[in-house]
Amino acid sequence: MDYIGMNYILYFDYASLIVMVILLVSFCMIKHLDTIQNQILSVMLWGHLCVILMDIVNGLGPQWNIPGIHEILYMTHLIYFMVHNLTIFAFFFYCCCQVDFIFGRRLYIFALSFLPMVISFILMLSNAGNGWIFTVDENLVYRRGPMVLVVYLIAGVYVALSIALISVYRTKLTKLQLLVTYLYLLLCITGVAVQYFLPKLLVESFGMTVAMMLLFFTTAKFSDFYDQNFNVLNRQAFLHIVNSRINWLESSYIICLKVHDMQLYRLTMGKEFQEQLIRKIISYLYTEFPGANVFQYSNSEFVMIPKKKVKEKRISQVLDNIKEKFRETWQVGDNEIRCSFHVARFLYGVNEEISKPGQLREQLDYINNYSKIIENNVIETKDMKIGVAARKLLVQKLLREAVDHDGFEMYYQPIYSVREGKIISAEALIRLKNTDHGFISPEEFIPIAEQNGLIMRIGEFVFRSVCRFIKENNLGKFGIEFVEVNLSVVQCMQEKLHRQLLDIMGEYGVTPEQINLEITETAEATRMDAFQKNVFALTDEGIHFSLDDYGTGYSNINFLYKFPFNIVKIDKSLLWGAFENEKAMITLESSIEMAKRLNLEVVVEGVETEEHIELLKELGCEYLQGYYFSKPIPGKDFLQYVSSMVQA
Numbered sequence: 142m143d144y145i146g147m148n149y150i151l152y153f154d155y156a157s158l159i160v161m162v163i164l165l166v167s168f169c170m171i172k173h174l175d176t177i178q179n180q181i182l183s184v185m186l187w188g189h190l191c192v193i194l195m196d197i198v199n200g201l202g203p204q205w206n207i208p209g210i211h212e213i214l215y216m217t218h219l220i221y222f223m224v225h226n227l228t229i230f231a232f233f234f235y236c237c238c239q240v241d242f243i244f245g246r247r248l249y250i251f252a253l254s255f256l257p258m259v260i261s262f263i264l265m266l267s268n269a270g271n272g273w274i275f276t277v278d279e280n281l282v283y284r285r286g287p288m289v290l291v292v293y294l295i296a297g298v299y300v301a302l303s304i305a306l307i308s309v310y311r312t313k314l315t316k317l318q319l320l321v322t323y324l325y326l327l328l329c330i331t332g333v334a335v336q337y338f339l340p341k342l343l344v345e346s347f348g349m350t351v352a353m354m355l356l357f358f359t360t361a362k363f364s365d366f367y368d369q370n371f372n373v374l375n376r377q378a379f380l381h382i383v384n385s386r387i388n389w390l391e392s393s394y395i396i397c398l399k400v401h402d403m404q405l406y407r408l409t410m411g412k413e414f415q416e417q418l419i420r421k422i423i424s425y426l427y428t429e430f431p432g433a434n435v436f437q438y439s440n441s442e443f444v445m446i447p448k449k450k451v452k453e454k455r456i457s458q459v460l461d462n463i464k465e466k467f468r469e470t471w472q473v474g475d476n477e478i479r480c481s482f483h484v485a486r487f488l489y490g491v492n493e494e495i496s497k498p499g500q501l502r503e504q505l506d507y508i509n510n511y512s513k514i515i516e517n518n519v520i521e522t523k524d525m526k527i528g529v530a531a532r533k534l535l536v537q538k539l540l541r542e543a544v545d546h547d548g549f550e551m552y553y554q555p556i557y558s559v560r561e562g563k564i565i566s567a568e569a570l571i572r573l574k575n576t577d578h579g580f581i582s583p584e585e586f587i588p589i590a591e592q593n594g595l596i597m598r599i600g601e602f603v604f605r606s607v608c609r610f611i612k613e614n615n616l617g618k619f620g621i622e623f624v625e626v627n628l629s630v631v632q633c634m635q636e637k638l639h640r641q642l643l644d645i646m647g648e649y650g651v652t653p654e655q656i657n658l659e660i661t662e663t664a665e666a667t668r669m670d671a672f673q674k675n676v677f678a679l680t681d682e683g684i685h686f687s688l689d690d691y692g693t694g695y696s697n698i699n700f701l702y703k704f705p706f707n708i709v710k711i712d713k714s715l716l717w718g719a720f721e722n723e724k725a726m727i728t729l730e731s732s733i734e735m736a737k738r739l740n741l742e743v744v745v746e747g748v749e750t751e752e753h754i755e756l757l758k759e760l761g762c763e764y765l766q767g768y769y770f771s772k773p774i775p776g777k778d779f780l781q782y783v784s785s786m787v788q789a
């Protein structure tokens with residue numbers, strides 16, 4: 142076809158240009174979520190602008206009498222074709238984002254989808270030599286080449302692919318999104334068709350501009366992803382961004398910070414206080430890691446994702462800084478508080494710890510459950526290498542093996558009497574014998590054993606081992622008056638528990654005053670009748686009880702009155718807290734005072750330093766337990782330790 146003397150009708154292009162510029166300016170001025178979909182949208186906007194400009198130059202150029210105009214026109218035609226196809230190619234990926242199509246698991250499709258594009262680019266780049274697509278002759282006349290249709294067909298391939306994708310996954314789109322996507326495609330097709338048959342009418346870009354406008358106005362609003370109150374991206378935004386990045390094969394670290402006791406702050410200090418604290422934490426996170434997006438995942442959980450790939454070292458540094466920062470107090474209004482926390486890092490990506498956005502919740506729940514172990518600390522990725530479900534299965538398997546093949550061992554931690562100046566008791570603490578998987582804390586495996594019922598057999602092992610230990614070594618000779626044994630909540634709810642324990646004691650000839658059972662108040666929650674029956678039946682036999690973990694729960698006092706306890710064990714967090722804030726100090730003081738007035742003995746756990754001992758002596762605390770004296774150690778070592786203490 143020949144276009145000599147043709148007068149292009151450019152009005153549509155001028156109108157398109159104005160609209161496109163407005164769209165682009167708005168796009169740049171409005172905040173957007175940092176997703177691939179939005180990046181593609183921006184590529185499409187710039188692409189369209191470029192196509193329109195080229196179209197205008199192509200239309201006006203032949204009338205310009207300037208040197209090099211022939212080459213300029215050749216280039217603008219070429220760029221027109223290339224960018225035109227590129228935007229349709231980009232739209233195909235835009236559709237992939239919309240329906241959350243995961244290339245990660247279908248890499249070959251990803252590779253294949255580039256093929257038509259590559260072919261069209263080769264054709265266009267070789268056009269200078271063969272003129273297959275178009276030529277611009279010495280009179281500046283543009284002529285279509287014999288293969289120009291191929292370029293249009295390739296664009297058509299992406300249109301068809303997009304239609305197929307959208308149709309297959311239409312349930313993932315809202316009605317409006319679906320309508321706009323189809324309209325976009327329809328406008329593109331008709332634009333191209335009209336221009337093909339009526340080449341004078343440069344209407345194609347106008348169709349595309351209208352389509353672009355529709356797309357622009359139906360992309361998710363930033364305000365849906367942003368919490369104005371706290372000035373932070375919300376959980377929705379997190380899910381969106383991670384999803385989009387995983388789908389596009391990106392992998393990166395995420396840092397998750399959990400601040401403990403947020404709910405407690407709200408209850409005790411009020412909503413305003415809690416919100417102010419959250420704002421402080423968020424603004425700290427922004428300054429700590431400016432290169433990251435910060436999200437509020439829940440009231441007490443905050444997530445950071447680096448905007449660009451960063452080295453592991455940078456992540457470690459941020460984690461260290463957070464740890465350092467949380468050592469300090471937070472000034473909120475007139476109050477200064479120190480928050481306990483834990484922080485973890487994960488890798489997300491197709492084959493990483495988090496390969497679906499929902500898995501973060503699982504990982505966080507898992508950590509939150511065991512946060513006692515890792516309070517005020519950083520959780521290393523290596524500890525979290527396997528997913529939650531897999532880890533649980535592994536621990537279950539190890540527990541089963543241990544139950545069947547003598548895989549547990551009892552450790553003993555001495556308890557020191559201030560008055561007598563010697564070790565008078567010990568707490569029995571269970572250990573899973575060294576596994577290939579490193580040390581597994583009872584804090585992790587006891588809850589799992591409670592869930593799958595193994596706890597009864599484990600409990601029996603514990604009690605049997607302790608009774609044997611007392612008898613075989615004649616502990617009384619070492620000045621050990623009794624051994625503390627932990628009972629799990631689930632154990633206490635078994636009707637026959639008291640029978641089982643009494644039978645075992647009978648078997649080894651252990652007397653009731655040689656045993657002290659430790660229970661926690663959480664035991665109260667369910668099946669109260671069985672629980673009560675067990676406690677009273679054992680008390681009737683002369684066995685004493687200790688209330689464990691005092692100071693970590695809520696309704697201790699009530700529980701304390703209800704049952705005939707002899708000992709209150711004050712949790713280590715209360716002791717450690719007393720050195721950090723006045724309120725914890727008052728709580729510790731009054732707890733010890735109250736216990737004494739109720740005629741209860743007090744054991745304080747977590748005694749690690751001379752200062753701890755000084756303070757506790759001053760407060761008149763009678764029994765001390767902690768690493769200062771000894772960590773939990775195997776029975777043999779315990780006996781040696783006690784003998785050496787006696788000699789010293």
Ligand code: C2E
Nearest residue numbers: 570571583584587603627628629747748749766767768773
């Ligand atoms: P718990 O009953 O509160 O046990 C005290 C925990 O504090 C022990 O951890 C002990 O090693 C640790 N601890 C003692 N002094 C210090 C100190 O000065 N510094 C520090 N940092 N830690 C100290 P462990 O042995 O890991 O036991 C954890 C929990 O697992 C126990 O908490 C208890 O709830 C449960 N558990 C342990 N053994 C048994 C058992 O035989 N049966 C049942 N049902 N639960 C058990």
Ligand code: CA
Nearest residue numbers: 568627659689
């Ligand atoms: Ca205990």
Ligand code: CA
Nearest residue numbers: 689690710746
């Ligand atoms: Ca305890």
